Amino acid sequence: MRSLIGAVVGVFCLTAPAIAESPAAIVEDVQGKVDGVEFMDYVAPGKIIKLGPKAGITLSYLKSCLRETISEGVVLVGTEQSTVQLGKVERIKVPCDTNAAQLSEREANQSAATTFRGLRAEANSPPAKLPTIYGVAPLIQAKAGSTLVIERTDGKEPMITLPLKSDILVARKFYDLSKAGKSLTAGGSYLAKLGAKRYTFQVDAGATASPTPIVGRLLRLE
Incomplete structure (x- = not known):
């Protein structure tokens, strides 16, 4: 079996992209011995993941909104779904905004420009638009040490202030409102300030x- 897995990995290495790309999926769950990734890691196209006996992994693709539950075998991460050899994969389409795959060029430029503009100029610039979310308790990617403020813009709702301390972040970079017992309102529009x-x-x-x-x-803020 090891020689067969080695052969599969060799083939995947030949077909994998030579240049690093933007993340294609996020690791939602890891069970058992899984080489190369951890819970809440982003993975890019071309990433090879080896699963041990009875091991499993759940990948959610940012662009295609496919959620894959994979058992054993060798996984080659693609742009919209994985290629799996010597294992089993179950795929379902889940509600998500395909814009979650990456910041638009306008947003990326706006973010980069923050370095060269003062706070006053930044405050007067239009806010970056994030993807629509399909749960009332978002999972927010942001750096520890800052404070996040969330305000509703289309109705009255208490403002939420979240000190992003490293000891409460999931995998050192995600704040989960569901674990904090906080939630937003379905259908609401919001402004996040970091x-x-x-x-x-x-x-x-x-x-x-x-x-x-x-x-x-x-919601990827960083």
Whole structure:
């Protein structure tokens, strides 16, 4: 079996992209011995993941909104789904905004420009637009040490202030509102402020408080 896995890995290495790309998926769950990734890691196209006996992994693709539950074998991460050899994969389509795959060129330029503009100029610039989320308790990617403020812009709702301390961040870079017992309102429009940066986002009208796949409630601020 080891020689067969080695052969599969060799073939995958030949077909994998030679240049690093933007993240294609996020690791939602890891069970057993899995080489090369950890819980809540981002993985890019071309990444090879080896699963040991009875091991499993759950990948959620940012662009295609496919959620894959993979058991054993060797996994080659693609742009919209994985190629799996010597293992089993189950795929389902989950509610998510395909814009979660990456910041638009405008947003990336706006973020980079923060370095060269003062706080006053940044405050007067239009906020970056984030993807729509499909759960009322977003999972927010941001650096520890800052304070995040969330305000509703289309109705009255108490402002949420979140000190992002490293000891409460999931995998050292994610703040999960569901674990903090906080939530937003389905159908609401919001403004998020992180230092000088501002972001707008929408909570889908059908969003619920029930457990939601990570990719459907992910807000990437950093």
